[in-house]
Amino acid sequence: MIISPNYKPEPAFLTLGQGYGDEVEAADFPKTIIRYRNDRAASEIGLDGLTDEEWTNHFGRFNPLPGNLMEPIAQRYHGHQFRHYNPDIGDGRGFLFAQMRDQNNRLMDLGTKGSGRTPYSRSGDGRLTLKGGYREILATELLEALGVYTSRTLSIIETGESLHRGDEPSPTRSAVMVRLNHGHIRIGTFQRLAYFTETELISKLVDYCLTHYYGETPSGSAQDRALKFLSLVTEKVAIQAAELMAAGFVHGVLNTDNINITGEVFDFGPWRFLPTMDLAFTAAYFDEHGLYSFGHQPDALHWNIYQLGGALADICEEQALKDVLAVYPEVYLRTIREKLLRRLGIKPKGDKIDDELLTHLNKFMTTENFPYERFFFDWYGGGASEDRAMTGPEAHHYSKPSYGEFIAALKSYDPVNEAALSNAYFLNGKPCTMLIEEVEELWSHITERDDWKPFHQKLEAIREMGQALA
Template identity: 70%
Template sequence: MPLSKSYKAEPAFATLGEGFGDEVEAADFPRHTLRYRNDHAAAEVGLDSLSDEEWVAHCARFEQLPDNLATPIAQRYHGHQFQVYNPDIGDGRGFLFAQMRDKTGRLMDLGTKGSGRTPHSRSGDGRLTLKGGVREIMASEMLEALGTYTSRTFSIVETGESLMRGDEPSPTRSAVMVRLTHGNIRIGTFQRHAYFSDTDQLNTLVRYCLKYYYDTEINGSDADRALAFLGMVMERVAAQAADLMAAGFVHGVLNTDNINITGEIFDFGPWRFLPHMELGFTAAYFDERGLYAYGRQPDALHWNIYQLGGALADICEEQALKDVLEPFPKVYLSALRAKLFARMGVKPKDDKRDDALLTAVNNFMLREKFPYERFFFDWFGGGQSERRAAKSPEATRYEADAELKAAITSYEPARPNALNHPYFSGVPCTMLIEELEDIWSHIAERDDWQPLNDKIAAIRQMGDALAR
């Protein structure tokens, strides 16, 4: 079947030259059972017209897409993992295998997880559990529906192997995943070249990222380009911090090798959505210090962006780097205000009253340990939802906080017709760990994929309602 006319291959990574990745081969899997294909995302890059057989050929056997990368590339990078520098990492179970423009002109990358061993695999087997793939579907679908800037799970193909893992019942089923991202270049990519004091490679990487992911070229010196680039990434990462907080999402592993230079949320590990407002809530059982707890995520990303600045220190003066990074807290708070008002579906008024509203909401949710999604569901549209909120299971708690109720009912809806959507006549859509485990149990015990499909449909209905 011919590809859509909107398919525009652009294997830009090859223009970087040597030193940025290693050509690899995909694993030869014993079975290829298509479990999930994201046709919505595929339509954006002209791949939605593929038949299922063709889809598996490209997204599980990794046959070359037309005019694209001839050989998959495992990228080289270092990174701070829980703020400890590790020079012994890289793409250990994934690779980049295609790049193309989407309908808006952005350069998009198709990368994998679970596609086999690479030179960076160390003792790992290069595989992904099927449950890990299902987890990534749920995280990316929910985040997209909530309006965050996130990568999308593009494809899951079950591969017929039995894997042994210490963090889930084993042997467990295997899969190979493809994710669609606006860039796979990470903060850790820059750290690797800084580690070797290779300023030529650093400058090449800066020019590549400016051209292909920020659609700009900066005239002037290498330092001018690097500082301009750092400022752009700083703004994107500050916005990412706001996305995480407004979505009530705990990423779990905000290491510098998991933060890309476009500010997308990606590379999901032991994630969680908040069951209720709790600043100390953590996602990873191994995060014993709570370094990446919900309330510490902005600080973690602030720290990470300083590591990018440090990687550019051989190009730029230290004070100039600090000056570029200094606005991070202000940029983050501005982005967070905008995100929270979007979540509440109300029109901002002025900074003083808006801050008072957000303070009242924050204090109420913290004090009451309030169900996170329930609040935004009940009060979407502000004063327009007063009668609807009065029928909520949590109505008595709203009534007991006169300050909160007065503050939020004084706000007008940003989209008055949004509440006509069927979503708001039901219950809030959540993606809590108990729900995920229930979905997985149906797959693991009975190979029943209907609960997963139903949940995806419910999440997308919420996304449609919030975007109206």
């Protein structure tokens, strides 16, 4: 392996010592066929120069990267799953494989999914279906293009095993995935330590997170450091909630073990993008009561942050924790305004964001049952796109009298970049979407004919959209 100067290994997790994870071995797969390698993400950590053989060696066979973890580590955590506390979970089909600094000097984690059984697998086989990995690529690529702070799918390697699952036709193909994250420490990681009253280990983990994921030098008392940490995480997760809502994305399983302390969207399950604006829309067929429906996501994430506060209760006074957690709604409301304007590609003429526009936007989209992504495509650039929107396929919606208030409110805003409207993406007349029907259609080409061309064409379209929106 030729070492790139941009590859900067830093297995910082080892500095935590005992109590946070267990060394494990990766499964020995019968085949390793590269199905996806994200060289754009790999370039940020100096690994884009790997040959396919080297890529397979590290991300299919999990031979250690130079100067990195010599053995993978399955992390220990608990979590609330649909509000029920579960002490019997942890990295059951994944592990921390490596850590390194990226081009912005952030500590990044390479974590896996489908890499084999661990002490926390329980009755699971530790595997991942190829379709599960394929779906995560689509989710992370589109979220990234929409400007959402998300994990990136780095690698998918098909592994040649036949898996049986209850939620898709079986037997089905298997894969192992590697994701790139700015941290795999979860809210559930702290919950587990609190469950066992490991106060010293909690303080140590707080300092680790402050140092390595927030660039802060821990100072003051244990309570001071813990409150600082909670404040940073609260802000990040409130921003995450706003980004999910603006993107029209439904995560599906916002359990505390699926929320990391850096505020990235990760650990995807039965996700969906909204077909139309519907606050009650759910992604998971087993979410019978709509706990994680689209409209409940901000409250769900706020509740999760309270569980992190509870895990710090042996270090911090109750009122001090409540004071920190109370800022969540303010951060969320400020950010959702900013993110919706970003989606519309507009900025206020003055310094203040006028909620009148957003009120009319919400009213129109909820009453007209309008295609979510089409709306933001048609009106990207605000008033500068009126002619294009009014001659498009949904013009009959926009011509209704109830829509006039929205158009009038748009006049208080300017396009962020009017030149972007001449981008090929906006000239082709069709937004880039990722509805469940499209996911299944793309998958049918793979499962029926092993034809990956439509999938790669979709990835190209997503990235073209991302460039236009940037």
